[in-house]
Amino acid sequence: MAMTRAHPHRGAIRTSIATVCLSGTLEDKLAAAAAAGFDGVEIFENDLIASPASPEEVGRLCADLGLSIELYQPFRDFEAVDEDRLHGGLRRAERKFDVMERLGTSTMLVCSTVSPHAVDDDELAATQLRTLAERAARRGIRIAYEALAWGRFVDTWARSWDVVRRGDHPALGLCLDSFHVLSREPSPAGIAGIPGEKLFFLQLADAPQLSMDVLQWSRHHRLFPGQGAFDLATFLRDVLDTGYSGPLSLEVFNDVFRQSDPNRTAVDAMRSLRTLDEAVEHRHRAATTERAAARPAEATATGPAAGQAAGQAAGALPVAPELTGHAFTELGVDAHSAARVERTLATMGFAHRGQHRSKPVQLWQQGTARVLLNTVGAGDEPGGIAEVRALAVDSVDPASSARRAEALLAPVLPRTRGTAEADLSSVAAPDGTAVFFCRSGAEDHTGWLSDFILTGTEPAGGTGLTRTDHVALTQPFDWFDEASLFYRSVLGLEPHHDTEYAAPFGLMRSRAMTDDERSVRIALNSTLLRRGEWAPGVPDPQHIAFATDDIFGTALAMRERGGEILPVPDNYYDDLDARLALDPDLIARMRACDVLYDQDEHGAFFHLYTEMLGSRVFFEVVQRVGGYAGYGSVNAPVRMAAHRRSRLARR
Ligand SMILES: O=C(O)c1ccc(O)c(O)c1
Ligand SMILES: [Mg+2]
Numbered sequence: 001m002a003m004t005r006a007h008p009h010r011g012a013i014r015t016s017i018a019t020v021c022l023s024g025t026l027e028d029k030l031a032a033a034a035a036a037g038f039d040g041v042e043i044f045e046n047d048l049i050a051s052p053a054s055p056e057e058v059g060r061l062c063a064d065l066g067l068s069i070e071l072y073q074p075f076r077d078f079e080a081v082d083e084d085r086l087h088g089g090l091r092r093a094e095r096k097f098d099v100m101e102r103l104g105t106s107t108m109l110v111c112s113t114v115s116p117h118a119v120d121d122d123e124l125a126a127t128q129l130r131t132l133a134e135r136a137a138r139r140g141i142r143i144a145y146e147a148l149a150w151g152r153f154v155d156t157w158a159r160s161w162d163v164v165r166r167g168d169h170p171a172l173g174l175c176l177d178s179f180h181v182l183s184r185e186p187s188p189a190g191i192a193g194i195p196g197e198k199l200f201f202l203q204l205a206d207a208p209q210l211s212m213d214v215l216q217w218s219r220h221h222r223l224f225p226g227q228g229a230f231d232l233a234t235f236l237r238d239v240l241d242t243g244y245s246g247p248l249s250l251e252v253f254n255d256v257f258r259q260s261d262p263n264r265t266a267v268d269a270m271r272s273l274r275t276l277d278e279a280v281e282h283r284h285r286a287a288t289t290e291r292a293a294a295r296p297a298e299a300t301a302t303g304p305a306a307g308q309a310a311g312q313a314a315g316a317l318p319v320a321p322e323l324t325g326h327a328f329t330e331l332g333v334d335a336h337s338a339a340r341v342e343r344t345l346a347t348m349g350f351a352h353r354g355q356h357r358s359k360p361v362q363l364w365q366q367g368t369a370r371v372l373l374n375t376v377g378a379g380d381e382p383g384g385i386a387e388v389r390a391l392a393v394d395s396v397d398p399a400s401s402a403r404r405a406e407a408l409l410a411p412v413l414p415r416t417r418g419t420a421e422a423d424l425s426s427v428a429a430p431d432g433t434a435v436f437f438c439r440s441g442a443e444d445h446t447g448w449l450s451d452f453i454l455t456g457t458e459p460a461g462g463t464g465l466t467r468t469d470h471v472a473l474t475q476p477f478d479w480f481d482e483a484s485l486f487y488r489s490v491l492g493l494e495p496h497h498d499t500e501y502a503a504p505f506g507l508m509r510s511r512a513m514t515d516d517e518r519s520v521r522i523a524l525n526s527t528l529l530r531r532g533e534w535a536p537g538v539p540d541p542q543h544i545a546f547a548t549d550d551i552f553g554t555a556l557a558m559r560e561r562g563g564e565i566l567p568v569p570d571n572y573y574d575d576l577d578a579r580l581a582l583d584p585d586l587i588a589r590m591r592a593c594d595v596l597y598d599q600d601e602h603g604a605f606f607h608l609y610t611e612m613l614g615s616r617v618f619f620e621v622v623q624r625v626g627g628y629a630g631y632g633s634v635n636a637p638v639r640m641a642a643h644r645r646s647r648l649a650r651r
Contacts, residue, residue, distance in 0.1 A: 014040060014068075014070070014247035015039050015247060015248055015270070016042060016068075016071075016248065017033050017036075017042070018044055018071075018203070018249060018250065018251040019033075019041055019044045020044040020047070021250055021252045021253075021254070021265065022257070022265055023261070023262045024262045025050065026050070026058065027053070030061060030062060030065055032262035032265070032266040033065075036269065036409070039066075041067050042072075042249055043069055043071070043072050048099070055102035056102050059103045069103055069104060069105035070105070070246070070247050071144070072105050072109070073108070073111075074111045074146075075092075075096060075108055077111075077113045077115040077117075078092075078132065079110075079118065079163075080113060080119050080128065080153065081115065086128055089132075090131065090135060093132055093135065093136070097141055100141060107141070107142050108142070109175055110145050110146065111146050111151070112145070112147045112160060113125075113152050114150065115152065122154070122163050123166060126163045126166035126167040126168075127167070129145060129163065129164070129167045130172060133167065133169040134169065137169070142171045142172075144175035144201040146160065146180070147159060147160035149180040149214045149218065157174075157176055157180065165198075173198045174198055174201075175203065176203070177204075178202075178230065178235050179203075179207060182207075182230040182235060183207065186231065187231065188238075192241040192242055197243070199246070200246065201246055201249065203250070204225055204232065204248055204249065204251070205225070206223045206227050206229070206230045206272075207223055207229065207230060208221060208229055209229040218253060220253065220255050222253045222254050223252060223481055224252055225250075225275070226485050226489065227482075227485050232279075233280050237280050248273060250273065252269070268486075271409055274408055275408070275489040277317070278316075278319075317404060321396050321400045321404075322396045322515070323395055323396075323519055324394045324396060324519050325368060325440075325468070326369075326391065326394070326468035326470075326471065327392035327440045328363075328390075329371055329390070329391050329392070330373075330388070330390035330391070330434075331372065331373055331617060332376040332386070332388075333374070333384065333385065333614065334375065336614070337386040337613060340386075340613050341614065341617070342362075344619065345373075346561065347561040348463055348465065348546070348561075348563060348610070348621070349366050349461070349463030350365060351364065351366065351462070353365040353455055356452055356453075357452070359374070360375040361373065363449075363452045366462040366466075367462070368466070369546045369547075374389060383615065384614040384615065386617040387542060387615060388433060389433070389434060390434035391435055391522070392448075393436070393437060394438055394439055395437045395439065396439070398424070398425060398438055399425070399446075401437035401491075402427070402437050405425075405490045406427070410427035410486070410490050411427060412426075412427055413427060413434055424436050424438060424445065424448055427490065430475075430479045430482045430486055431473065464553050464554045465546040465547065466548065468544060468545070469546060469620075469622050470544075470545045471523070471545070472523040472524075472525060472542060472545065472620075472631070473522070474526060474540040476540070477526055478530075480511075480524060480526040483524055484513065488513055491522075492515065493515055493522065494516075495513045496512065496513070497631060498511045499511075502637065503640050504637060504641050505640065505644075507528035507529065508526070508527060509525065509528050510525045518629075539616065541616050541643070542616055542617050543617065543619060543620050544617075544619055546619065546622070547623070547624070548621055548622070548623050550623065551606040551608065552589055552595070554608075555595060556593070564611050565593065565610065566594060566610060566611055568595075568596060568642065569641075569642070570591070572635075573587055573591045582597070590606070594608055595608050596609075597632075597635075598628070598630060598632040598634050600628055600629060600630050602629055603624065603626025603627045605625070605630060605631075606622070607622040608620070608621050609642075609643075611646050
C-alpha cells in the first residue's frame, strides 16, 4: 500500500523490502511482504536461485500479490579489472539481464568491488561501469552502483558518486544504502546535492552503535529504522531533498530476523517505515517553520510546499496524542498467588477500591497508581501465576491513539464488552501484553473506572505512593527490537535510556522509553544472548514501579503494615560509600530500610523492591530527586541475586 502522504517534491512514496530481510523461501517472503502492505520488493539473487519457480513464475506471483520488483541484487566484483575479467563480467551481466527481463524488473544493483583482482583506478572503474550501462540500456535496464562500506577501493558514497559521475551514462546511477553511509559518517554532508535523477535506488537500514568490523556489523546487526542508533530521519530528509522518486526500500541483514516468522518481521518493517516517514515529515515542518521565521519575506514561497505536505497528511498516520500517565496495570493472578499479591498491595498502602461489575477483577488504588487484579485459571507455577496482562495509558484522545495503533499494524484485540462496560480500545504488544488507551477522568466509555462498583470509602492513609512511575517488562530475546519499536511508534515515546549490564544469570540489555513530559515510562529488558537451559533466576520478570516523594517514610509505613522489603546485602552499602562518599547518615538510613541508590547528572534516585510475587511479578517503589532520568539499572544485579536468594529460601 503506497503511503498516502506525498513529499512536497514528489508523488506518493512507494515502499519496498529486500527479500534478504525475511526468513523462509522466496514464496514465504513474497507472501509476507505483500501481507504487510509493501508495494514492492528487492529480489535477492540467492532467494531466486533456490526457488523452483521460473523467473516468469516469480514475476507473475509478484504481480498477483500486488508487488512490483523494484531491484535485482547483488551483482558483485565487476569493475576496475583487466580486459579478460571485464569480458567475463559482461558475459555474467548479460545472463543476469536475461533473468531480469524474465522477472520483469529493470534496475540492477552493482556493489563496489571487493575483488583482489581489482585495481585502485576510479577512472577505469567508471569506464567499465559505463560499458556495463550501455549494455544494460540496450535491454531497458539501469545500473545502480552502491559503495559497500568495506569495498576494496570504493567504500564511501562520495567516491561511488564520483565514479558514477565520471561514468556519465544515463543508465548508470547511484544506490545509496543508509547503513554504508551512516556507519562511516554519522552526519554526512552533501547528499542533498546529488541530482535526484542520478539517484536510482535507496536502501534503508538502521544499526546499533557498535565498534566492530563493518562487514560483520552490516551482515549480523542491521535493524529496521527506529530500532538502532542512526539518524535516519535526517538522512532520508536529505535524500528526498534531491528529488529522489524511487521507493524507500528496507535492506536489513539480521541474525534474528533471518530466523523469525517472516510475517511478523514484515509487519515490524512496515511499522518502522511508517514511523520514519512521520519523523521525516516532522523534520520537514520544523525546517519550513524555521525558514519562514528567519526570512519572513519568503514565507509565501515556502508556504505552498508546506501546505501540500500538510494537506497530504490527511489520512496518514494520526499524530500520537499527548499521554498524561499510566492509567492502570493489570495483573493476571491465580488462586495460589492472589492472596500474596493482595497482601503485598495492602502493605504497600493500596486500598481495594472496587470490584468489576461483571468480571473477576479487583481495582486496587493509591493516589493515581492503579493495579487491576484479574483472576485467571490456576496454573502449575510454583507460587502461582502472577504476570502483567495489560498496561493502560491515559491519552488526551484515546480514539486517535487507537487509530494510530491500527495504522501502525498493531493487532487490535477483541472488545469483550458487557452491559455498561467500558468500550476501551486495546492492541497487543509483541509479547501479547494488551495496551489500553483510556481517559481515566472522562464521563464517557473511556472513563473506564465507571465499570467498577466502588467501595465508596476513601481508604485511610496510604504509604505515600502517588502514581505509577514505570512498568518494566522482560522481552524474549528475539522480540526486543520489535517491542521497543512497537512502544515507541504506537505510543509516540522516545527512547532515552539504553544500557547493558552484567547480571548473575547473563548479560542484560535495558531500554526505556518515555513521552516528552515523562508521564509514561516503559522499560524493556532482555538478555543480550539467547538463554540456554541454565536460567535459575526468575524467568522473564516484570515489575511495576510506584512513585513516592519520601522513600523512607514509605519504607517505614510498609514495614508497620507488615510488608516485606527485599533485603539488600551490606556489601552493597559498603560499595556505595566507597564509590560515592554519600553522607554516612543517609547510607545508614538506606541500609536500615533496604533502599538502593543511584545518581546521574540531573539528580538522585532511591528505590526499593518487594519480594517476587508468584511466577514473575514484583513491585518497586521509587523516589526521583531533581530530575534523575534513569531506572537504577546499576542496581539490577543486586536485586536479581536477592530475588534468587529469597526464592531458594522459600522452597
Ligand atoms: O553484504 C553484502 O554483501 C551486501 C549486498 C548487497 C547490499 O546492498 C549490501 O548493502 C550489502
Ligand atoms: Mg545495500
